[in-house]
Amino acid sequence: MAKHTKTITRFAVISVAMSLSSCMLGPDFKSVDMPMPSAFRGASATTESLADLPWWKVFKNRDLQNLLTETYNNNRNLLATIARVEQARHQITIDQAPMFPWINFGGNASKGKNYNSGNMYPSGNTTNSPAGGQATVSWELDIWGKTRRMTESARAEYFASEEGQRNLMLSLLKQVADSYLQLLELDEQVQITKASIASYSESLRLFNEQLLGGVGDKLQIASAEAALAASQAQLPALESQIASLENSISVLAGRAPGPVKRSGSLREIAFSVKVPTGLPAYILCRRPDIRQSEQKLRSANAQIGVAIANYFPSISLTGAGGGVSADLSKLSNNSFKSGWGVTGNLTGPIFQAGKLVATERAAREAFNAAKNDYEQTVLSALSEVSTTLIQRDKLRSITSSQERAVQAYQTAVNLSLEKYKEGLSTYIDVLYAQQNLFPAQNKLATYYYQQASTLVVLYTALGGGWNMSAKQMSAGPPNN
Numbered sequence: 503m504a505k506h507t508k509t510i511t512r513f514a515v516i517s518v519a520m521s522l523s524s525c526m527l528g529p530d531f532k533s534v535d536m537p538m539p540s541a542f543r544g545a546s547a548t549t550e551s552l553a554d555l556p557w558w559k560v561f562k563n564r565d566l567q568n569l570l571t572e573t574y575n576n577n578r579n580l581l582a583t584i585a586r587v588e589q590a591r592h593q594i595t596i597d598q599a600p601m602f603p604w605i606n607f608g609g610n611a612s613k614g615k616n617y618n619s620g621n622m623y624p625s626g627n628t629t630n631s632p633a634g635g636q637a638t639v640s641w642e643l644d645i646w647g648k649t650r651r652m653t654e655s656a657r658a659e660y661f662a663s664e665e666g667q668r669n670l671m672l673s674l675l676k677q678v679a680d681s682y683l684q685l686l687e688l689d690e691q692v693q694i695t696k697a698s699i700a701s702y703s704e705s706l707r708l709f710n711e712q713l714l715g716g717v718g719d720k721l722q723i724a725s726a727e728a729a730l731a732a733s734q735a736q737l738p739a740l741e742s743q744i745a746s747l748e749n750s751i752s753v754l755a756g757r758a759p760g761p762v763k764r765s766g767s768l769r770e771i772a773f774s775v776k777v778p779t780g781l782p783a784y785i786l787c788r789r790p791d792i793r794q795s796e797q798k799l800r801s802a803n804a805q806i807g808v809a810i811a812n813y814f815p816s817i818s819l820t821g822a823g824g825g826v827s828a829d830l831s832k833l834s835n836n837s838f839k840s841g842w843g844v845t846g847n848l849t850g851p852i853f854q855a856g857k858l859v860a861t862e863r864a865a866r867e868a869f870n871a872a873k874n875d876y877e878q879t880v881l882s883a884l885s886e887v888s889t890t891l892i893q894r895d896k897l898r899s900i901t902s903s904q905e906r907a908v909q910a911y912q913t914a915v916n917l918s919l920e921k922y923k924e925g926l927s928t929y930i931d932v933l934y935a936q937q938n939l940f941p942a943q944n945k946l947a948t949y950y951y952q953q954a955s956t957l958v959v960l961y962t963a964l965g966g967g968w969n970m971s972a973k974q975m976s977a978g979p980p981n982n
Contacts, residue, residue: 526647527647570674587663607635662794679958683771719928768951772953786880817847
């Protein structure tokens, strides 16, 4: 029995050697050569990039850091994606398994009169109890590289799923950080609205007192009432937006809807970090969606080899070794007889109604589609970065102008109040100045939000945190 086992083992080793030395049909993968500009539009060329920093060094607000860490550890979509990454990893083993010998075992035993192994036959009315057992080694030679191409495709899909996880993490960062900034904007607008309500209430009180004193003007009262009512209507609308946004953020963070702790100011976040962009070519190796698209392209390329290998015959070898006894009760009396065998099989297509040709053509078209998807992803990435850089530059100028406008409106309110106190003007001048100031303050808050938001967009668009593992990104700041 040992001799036969050695024969089967030798057969398996020879089979593996034959498979590994065989060819691989289909094209080998080559990276797509895309022409890249020397610098992003709207920025000068530099080797430094905002994407080189971990996210907590870009977004230094402590409450935002805690929120992002919570999201990375509890977001259900991310947890589901992580599970799919593991699923893709196991698929490599599944597709790679045929490259190795498969060893199986089996045995049987029976007892009966004129009966053996499930069949009736005359045996002189004697009762028999035959038994047998065997081990088999089967192997399909990967001469054409079909299994290796399938493994190559599965491995690429696994890497693509890993990049998909990183891409989702950046997407979550973008959603959570941007929503957090919107909350800060709404908070500022609530404070501005409350100040306007207080101011318009005071104006209305003064105008009513003047009317009771016989020197009032009903037009002034109507103007003050309209301004007050408009401000009062804005407050519940803002509070509703805040509650809705807090609920959305809570769900992203993997918890029930509720309030979101926050601190800091938009202006502080908007101008807290220098924004070097790096060279455009770096975006190819740093953005996870581009790397994911490239792995999809690699997988599609390997599938062409699988389709081509289907044209050729499959060669499989099977070896078996074991023993059989006519009577299970006599195994110890040298009634156990050994046996072994080796079988080769050759199967191949002759006519399949065009299926093989169509499969190859479909695989090639799938590759062409993946190639165009990859190129479109690269172009979209370049456009996103360039557009955001220009927006950030223009917003800097817009925000500066709006700050001057708010200062001027505030000066107008102060001067009108002084004149009113000195009896040189009516309070209606103060009201008109306030009606210019409060909308300008709200607009400035919006510009601060937009300026801060470009920081979020740029960090994610440049592939922020590309040099960290997904585990490091999820862990957050070292002192967290």
